[in-house]
Amino acid sequence: MNAAQQESEALILDSLDKFIEAEVKPHAHRLEIADEYPHEIVEKMKQMGLFGCIIDAEYGGFGLSTSTYAKIVERLATVWMSLSGIVNSHLIMSMCVQRHGTEAQKRAFLPRFATGELRGGIGLTEPDCGTDLQAIRTVAVRDGDHYVVNGAKTWITNSGEGNCIALLVKTDPKADPAHKGMSLFIAEKGPGFKVVRKLDKLGYRGIDTCELLFENYRIPADRLIGGVEGRGLQQILSGLELGRINVAARGVGVARAALQDAVAYAQVRKTFGKPICEHQAIQLKLGEMATRLEAARLLVESAARAYDRGERCDMEAGMAKYFATEAAMENALESMRIHGAYGYSKEYNVERYFRDAPLLLIGEGTNEMQRIIIAKQLIARNPA
Secondary structure, eight states: OOHHHHHHHHHHHHHHHHHIIIIIHHHHHHHHHHTOOOHHHHHHHHHHTGGGTTSOGGGTSOOOOHHHHHHHHHHHHHHOHHHHHHHHHHHHHHHHHHHHSOHHHHHHHHHHHHHTSSOEEEEOOBTTBSSOGGGOOOEEEEETTEEEEEEEEEEEETTTTOSEEEEEEESOTTOSSGGGGEEEEEEEOOTTEEEEEEOOOSSSTTSOEEEEEEEEEEEEGGGBGGGOTTOHHHHHHHHHHHHHHHHHHHHHHHHHHHHHHHHHHHHHOEETTEEGGGSHHHHHHHHHHHHHHHHHHHHHHHHHHHHHTTOOOHHHHHHHHHHHHHHHHHHHHHHHHHHGGGGGSTTSSHHHHHHHHHHHHHTTSOHHHHHHHHHHHHHHHSOO
């Protein structure tokens, strides 16, 4: 990063910090407890251009690097993780179009994605299928200038308040291997696109995560990303590399929040006549938490740089996602222990970190799957 880019990044992050301090911190606790969608905050995020932050400038975005984007996500997640999810799923959809769409699709949709006029996420998971995407059952059948879609999706972020998703379907259910019959569409809400219900979650509250039903939903054929059937799985997997970097950056944010709160509390809470930060047991915890956080941040930076270079980075993204999210979970638990009974109270934010962190272990591919991906890539890149 040259000096001009560093200065630009510093200005963007400074503006974001001021926005978070003034518009997010005062409201996050209340909105999260109520599981209330942050409409006013999202509108201000649109005005700031966050929904187009990594969309190329020629299509109306800021064209920021993934490295800068990861820092944005970390800052949002440090204060309220749900906000980073509102941006992330939307940008995975956007990158699928930017990387794989036709030029006509890019010019028609990316400027609208960048402003947040069209906002949404990715429609992958189904009631009987999560990690194994080749097992999806949602089908799209060609009918003249349209495709007719029937099926169901679940755990779809931004599908309630949003108005558009990148929808993964099977256009040839009999294809062998199955991925050759899978396609990805830009699917705007309309007749036959039904939001069945919003899911009630342990954490990650305030953001809409819904079940969807498609009943004879007609979608124009020109919404097939790339214009060719059978490439959907590869297209969405490249988008999920970005998603895993985002989730890893969220992990850094939650781990950072947990550490910050623990460090502050340990200096004011006293036992046996001195602040608990002077007890060796607490010092050991803080030392591990800080080291874990810094290691996680460096892994995220490494993966983001690889993504920016256009390299295949499923191993790097997998390492970052696995380590940073485990760091979030471990730091959240240690922070709760340091806070004692107050860590278990809704009066403090610590219990929220403990509820939010488990999602990161599961979302965008479980951490068990990340370790398998890392091992397979390690072997493929280092043949005996």
